[in-house]
Amino acid sequence: MKIQSILLLFFTFLTISLFGQDMAEYTSGWEGKIVGSKVFNLKVEIESFGLEKARLKISNSKSIIDYPFDSRSTSILKVPFTENYSFEGVLSENGKEINGFIKSGMLLYHLKLTQSDNNIFVGVWNILMVDELKSLNFYLSVENGAGNEYEAYPIFGDNRFTGTWCDNFQKENDSISFTDFKTGLHFKGKLTADEIQLDIYLGKNSITQVSLKKSTTDWKIGGFNNKNKVSILKLTEMEKLISKDSLPNTHSVLISKKGEIIYENYFDGYNANIPHDLRSASKSISSAIVGIAKDKSLFTNVEQSIFDFLPNKYQTLKDSLKTEIDIQSLLTMSSGIDAIDYGINANPKSSATEQNYQRTPDWIEAILKAPMIHKPNTNANYGSANPALLGVAMDSVISEPLELFIDTFLFQKLKISNYIIQTDLRDKPYFGGGMYLTPKDMLKFGELYLNKGKWQSNRIISKKWVKKSFKNYRNLENVIDKNGYGYLWWHNTYQINGKNIKSIEARGNGGQYIFVIPCLQTVVVITSGNYRNGKTQQPEEIFEKHILPYLEN
Structure with a gap:
């Protein structure tokens, strides 16, 4: 009997080792503490700018990224410092600043790197948008667990951070991983009997680790x-x-x-x-960018058809009515495209609402395939599909990266440097909102x-x-x-x-x-x-x- 018990324990251990834990056992709320209030306030430095052996460094209390690159002879600095992350910037005319963006997830974080006394350009990247966490509480909601299937959603006790949009839930043996596609943060967890050791990564480089235990009390969020x-x-x-x-x-x-x-x-x-998070209030900023482009004669007039600006692959989607969609009709929500949000209970899949076209691999194609319900410039119906098309149009007439144009000709002139731009699936600024x-x-x-x-x-x-x-x-x-x-x-x-x-x-x-x-x-x-x-x-x-x-x- 004793031998049978030992064998049973051995095979149980072997099964767990080979196949990992059942995620049903982990479907619960988990909580822990972040190690410091500024762990996500990352210092960004560029050393030896203008030389062959320049370096981009990102750190908190420890070094996270130390990436060598050649910074000679380029008007726009482009540094792909780790997989799916990059920095893009321009040196100011006086040579004392580098203004640019870190592309992480679906966000373009604007950074102003200022030249220090020892000729290093330095700035701060607040990846969670806040200047310092007021709560060190960290929570993880593990949901719908069954076998290797699950969903996991990180929640910060400091709810001034607008939250994560997680997907790509993976599990291998006793390890889980998932990604916040908004900020680009990557999460990797190690499962034990009563704990989850969760590492938070920038690419393949760890920012911090949190030890999580099952929650026994209500979560404390906000209230500052x-x-x-x-x-x-x-x-x-x-x-x-x-x-x-x-x-x-x-x-x-x-x-x-x-x-x-x-x-x-x-x-x-x-x-x-x-x-x-401005949500759709940033549509009015999109309007300003169209105006600046028009003032610079980058396009002729607002009566031009949207198809004058679209890549060739979309030209087959125009017809006699859609070709009348012009810049002005998009600015005034009068394109005639069915982009009306009918609500949760009655939302035709053919319409070009955000919840429809943002679920497709090509947002512009989905918008242009939507039916027309009015002749352009006759009836106005609010819908984000209209400014989304404007963003594609402006990107086609502006020679430099669109985000650098926005920074140079609007935000730098307003002395605005602490901001973030949401992108679309093309990694271009999304004119429909989210700045x-x-x-x-x-x-x-x-x-x-x-x-x-x-x-x-x-x-x-x-x-x-x-x-x-x-x-x-x-x-x-x-x-x-x-x-x-x-x-x-x-x-x-x-x-x-x-x-x-x-x-x-x-x-x-x-x-x-x-x-x-x-x-x-x-x-x-x-x-x-x-x-x-x-x-x-x-x-x-x-x-x-x-x-x-x-x-x-």
Whole structure:
């Protein structure tokens, strides 16, 4: 009997060694602690720039990347420092900065590397978007485990990081691995009887390791306080409602009048240094890029057909009606393509909604194959397919990488360097949304349009383009309020003391707003996190009930 027990234990051990654990046993919540608050704030250095033996180094408390490259005789620096990761940048005219992007996952992280005293260019890459983690708690939700099948989703206790989009779940024996295709981070776990040792990688190089145990209590996520505030206005009632969660998930409120910040406040642990996910509010930035390209005569006029800009492989998709889709129709959501979001319960697979075309290997092909429901430039229906096509068009007329054009001719001129651009499947900037900017930089962008294309007396966009952008072309038929719409800018009217106040707005899902109010010479920025609770338009309530009364006085 004793021999049989020993043999049984031996074969059990052998089975586990050969085939690994059943993931059903690991389907649970797991938790651990990150080793330091700045482990994901990575130092980036370029040594010996301009020489044959230059080096790109990335580190936290330890060296992560040390990549040699030849930096001689090139106008655009391109460094593929590890598999699926690269740095691309340009030396400034004064030779003291390198402005560029790290491509990681679906994001282009902008970096400004500044020359130090010992001739090394240095900058910081905040891969989780935050300047420092306020919580070291780390959680892993292992779901749908059966045999070697499972899903795993990392969750940070600091929920100011916008979260991971994980896939490619793999298992071999007692090892699991998966990838966050948004940030590009790679996760590898070692399974034991009561623990998961999880390594977080940049390519094949470990950033940090977290030891995870099964959770026995509820997870503690968010709930951070703020003390930073600049205020000339007294918005006491608004602040009370935010603190009591009556205006939930409000992350920031900023107001400028005649170019001066008169109110700046952050909530839920947010601060001036954290780029916020603008979602579709960055469509208005896409409009600015089209305007800059037009001002530079990179295309003839907004009446040009989109097919004038598309690669040959898409030309077979045009017909007599689709060939009438022009730049202006895309700017005004009037292409006529069926890109209407009908909702979860009734969304035809043939339509060009984001949830449809983003599930295909070729977004542009999927959009162009969608049926036409109107003649171009007649009816307006909000849909991200329209600016998505604009991004392809602009990429075709701009000679340098599109992201470098955006940086050089818009963001550098606005003195904006702390930002991130989401890409499409072509690794090009996605004009449909998803850019990350700090609220103060959102305010700068609003002031640029309030001042008719000038910022700090410098002309960035032509007055003519701004005027066309703010024109109300037609009302959006597929939104509740039937708002007027310009060149990727919303129109709205608010009531205060019996008066109508007109506002031109950049808007993004979850409550990301830039209000430009010409009659009050004011710009208001509100950022939020109301993605799934039906309160995405809460900033309009805050603006009308709590801000406008003070601006009118």
